[in-house]
Amino acid sequence: MQRKQAIILGVVAVVALAVIGFLLLSGGSDEPPEASASPSASASASVAPSASATPELNAELLDRRWTVLFVGLDTDSSRESRGEAVNSDAIMLVSVSADQSEVALVSLPRDTVDVPLPDGSTYERKINALYGEEGLDGLVGAMEALYEVPIHGHLALNMDDFAALVDGVGGVEVSPEEPIRDPAAAGIDIDAGTQTIDGPTAEGYVRTRFDQDYGRMGRQQEVIVEIFRGLVDRDRDLDVRSLIEGLDSLETDLPLDDLPTLLEIARRSTDAEVRELIIEPPLITFEGDRGDGRGYILEPDVEAIREAVRELIGEA
Secondary structure, three states, X not given: OOHHHHHHHHHHHHHHHHHHHHHHHOOXXXXXXXXXXXXXOOOOOXXXXXXXXXXXXXHHHHOOOEEEEEEEEOOOHHHHHOOOOOOEEEEEEEEEOOOOOEEEEEEEOOOEOOEEOOOOOEEOOOHHHHHHHHHHHXXXXXXXXXXXXXXXXXXXXXXXXXXXXXXXXXXXXXXXXXXXXXXXXXXXXXXXXOEEEOHHHHHHHHHOXXXXXXXXXXXXXXXXXXXXXXXXXXXXXXXXXXXXXXXXXXXXXXXXXXXXXHHHHHHHOOOOEEEEEEOOOOOEXXXXXXXXXXXXXXXXXXXXXXXXXXXXXXXX
């Protein structure tokens, strides 16, 4: 897949995740959606719109920049049963300009440390541990403080649901440029070249660090995009509702009552100019072990990162 195509489809992926949240929250009732609905609400909450209703677009939402944080969690049922900590191993910002002419994508490595927080303090541990301590709200706050841009919505999925989505769409097509051999750490052993992989293999594909975090971030994006291409492909014989109802880990605060507007934003963004930023050297000024108990870490140049993000997204 061309890199530009992947990023454009990343916007569609975000909207598709909004669809997932919408389906999860739907109770089959004809009651209108409630404002600010999220999976933390009561399971009996009814947010499905009337089948006969004509959706109207939210002009205010449609005419401003829209920025969403996607979080991939490294936990699964096995890790949960052992009581292991939950880490956020994929932290990706997707931002669409107010006129839908530009799309920006920003990816932050999981081992980044010394990230500023909204209260003026600094999170000195690896950023992937913050979710387990303060949840999505804490992680969103840290990303807003680091990038100095507002985040309008967030969503997260764990590895079990990630693999289920891959299998649910019949596997995903990937194109590694070289063989990936990491059977011990990630359970993956595949050849180079275009091929279709199943859920467990895809899980290893996005988790292996054989080429460090920078390469892994590219693979995470590649597979996420392929999953949601399958979910929104009308030519596939896929029971999306059944698949989505099997997900247990989805967390989102996307304004699902504005789903038609989110879909319109994605449609208008199809021909957008795509700009991407992976936080890597020289924005990362140190990689290694300082001997301070934190292990392998990446130290960011916060001011340089903010300047790079401002060039992509602007002040707001």
